[in-house]
Amino acid sequence: MNKSLIMIIVAGALINNVVLNQFLGICSFLGVSKQMKASISLGGAVIFVITIASAVASLLYDFILKPLGMEFMKTIIFILVIAALVQIVEMFLKKKSPAVYKSLGIYLPLITTNCAVLGVALTNVQNGYNFIECVLSGFGTAVGYTIAIVLLAGIRSRINEKDIPAPLRGAPIVMIAAALMSIAFMGFGGLSF
Amino acid sequence: MNIILVTTLVIAAIGIIVGVGLVATGKKFAVKVDEREVAVRSQLPGNNCGACGYAGCDALAAAISKGDAPVNACPVGGNPVAKEIGRVMGINAEETERKVAFVACKGSCEVTKNQGNYIGIRDCRAAVMSGISVTDCSYGCLGFGSCAEVCPQKAIVVKDGVAIVNRNRCISCGLCVKTCPRGLISLVPVSKVVQVQCSNHDKGPAVKKICSAGCIGCTLCVKQCEFGAMTFGNNLAKVDSEKCTLCGKCAAKCPAKVITSGTGPV
Numbered sequence: 001m002n003k004s005l006i007m008i009i010v011a012g013a014l015i016n017n018v019v020l021n022q023f024l025g026i027c028s029f030l031g032v033s034k035q036m037k038a039s040i041s042l043g044g045a046v047i048f049v050i051t052i053a054s055a056v057a058s059l060l061y062d063f064i065l066k067p068l069g070m071e072f073m074k075t076i077i078f079i080l081v082i083a084a085l086v087q088i089v090e091m092f093l094k095k096k097s098p099a100v101y102k103s104l105g106i107y108l109p110l111i112t113t114n115c116a117v118l119g120v121a122l123t124n125v126q127n128g129y130n131f132i133e134c135v136l137s138g139f140g141t142a143v144g145y146t147i148a149i150v151l152l153a154g155i156r157s158r159i160n161e162k163d164i165p166a167p168l169r170g171a172p173i174v175m176i177a178a179a180l181m182s183i184a185f186m187g188f189g190g191l192s193f
Numbered sequence: 194m195n196i197i198l199v200t201t202l203v204i205a206a207i208g209i210i211v212g213v214g215l216v217a218t219g220k221k222f223a224v225k226v227d228e229r230e231v232a233v234r235s236q237l238p239g240n241n242c243g244a245c246g247y248a249g250c251d252a253l254a255a256a257i258s259k260g261d262a263p264v265n266a267c268p269v270g271g272n273p274v275a276k277e278i279g280r281v282m283g284i285n286a287e288e289t290e291r292k293v294a295f296v297a298c299k300g301s302c303e304v305t306k307n308q309g310n311y312i313g314i315r316d317c318r319a320a321v322m323s324g325i326s327v328t329d330c331s332y333g334c335l336g337f338g339s340c341a342e343v344c345p346q347k348a349i350v351v352k353d354g355v356a357i358v359n360r361n362r363c364i365s366c367g368l369c370v371k372t373c374p375r376g377l378i379s380l381v382p383v384s385k386v387v388q389v390q391c392s393n394h395d396k397g398p399a400v401k402k403i404c405s406a407g408c409i410g411c412t413l414c415v416k417q418c419e420f421g422a423m424t425f426g427n428n429l430a431k432v433d434s435e436k437c438t439l440c441g442k443c444a445a446k447c448p449a450k451v452i453t454s455g456t457g458p459v
Contacts, residue, residue, distance in 0.1 A: 070196065073204065084214065167324060
């Protein structure tokens with residue numbers, strides 16, 4: 001693995017963090033981060049789905065859309081294929097490994113509609129990545145999502161124990177915490193190899 | 194023109210491939226669902242209200258068929274549904290009494306005043322969040338009717354600034370219990386009509402000053418009760434519904450008339 005491939009993973013995970021820097025997938029980021037366990041499950045499911053989705057999207061783009069000159073349809077076709085892909089993966093897991101299916105639970109179908117998945121696939125082809133770069137970038141981005149949601153879940157479990165001023169309780173303090181995290185992640189912007 | 198045709202054909206082709214693929218995988222990887230789960234699900238009301246504590250009727254059906262939840266776990270369906278599910282599961286359903294929502298406050302506009310000048314959103318949760326004391330009693334019903342709003346059966350109405358439950362319409366889904374920001378509402382068995390209708394934990398004189406229908410902590414009810422069902426703690430009388438025989442002596446003696454005896458409106 002050479003330097004630029006490592007850079008793609010690091011860039012996806014930290015520098016261009018999908019949640020804190022590109023503001024994709026905010027819904028599940030705020031919604032599921034109430035409990036540490038659930039957020040780890042969701043993170044696992046996201047890593048799984050985004051990696052597969054970016055691989056399939058890359059193949060589709062390189063071998064079908066590009067030769068036919070219909071790059072402009074990429075958004076619609078990616079939506080179609082990713083949705084079907086997640087369904088198939090879900091059925092496969094349900095039959096072949098119920099343990100994994102159970103631990104991912106409701107989060108697997110939820111991810112189908114997560115904009116982060118589509119966002120990664122589209123960003124990849126925009127950057128002109130090849131197949132391996134696409135997979136690595138997808139993996140890195142998903143790891144970044146997991147880092148962000150697990151960190152927020154940790155912060156929220158601490159927040160719950162504290163005496164927060166009444167008007168800030170609930171959603172507002174979570175927004176503030178997420179904003180501070182986002183500022184902190186800006187620090188990775190200076191990172192370069 | 195050509196590109197439109199190609200695009201249409203390609204997307205149609207992808208759609209067909211995906212569709213066929215999904216059906217094929219669906220058939221190939223079909224997982225047998227427990228027959229009982231389907232049967233149980235068909236008996237449940239299908240409101241998906243979540244009052245049972247599961248994500249919805251499907252989740253409850255799965256839990257019941259696995260034996261993780263009792264057959265009478267659905268509070269909305271009550272006894273008839275529990276019996277049917279019990280038949281499916283081969284278990285005799287224990288008779289559970291229907292529960293109804295009970296509002297532990299009778300602080301209407303006549304008996305208590307609102308000194309605070311709250312002009313925010315007319316919603317109990319918003320009012321509590323504002324930190325302003327809307328009612329003089331910091332425990333009592335705010336009267337904005339958030340509970341009435343969430344009630345799927347329209348069984349709660351706010352009358353004279355206090356929420357009143359229509360016991361006949363209540364399906365004991367518990368949504369009002371979760372909604373009330375002051376935690377005034379609880380689910381009580383429908384026959385247990387003797388309840389303390391006050392939630393104020395302040396000392397007697399302080400209560401008397403702000404509300405003429407609040408528990409003043411005289412403990413007369415505790416002395417009256419022959420069955421030890423009445424207890425007094427944290428400046429508030431409390432009924433133990435298990436021990437209560439509904440004799441109504443406590444309600445008759447209560448100087449503040451804060452204990453319900455089933456005769457008046459609840």
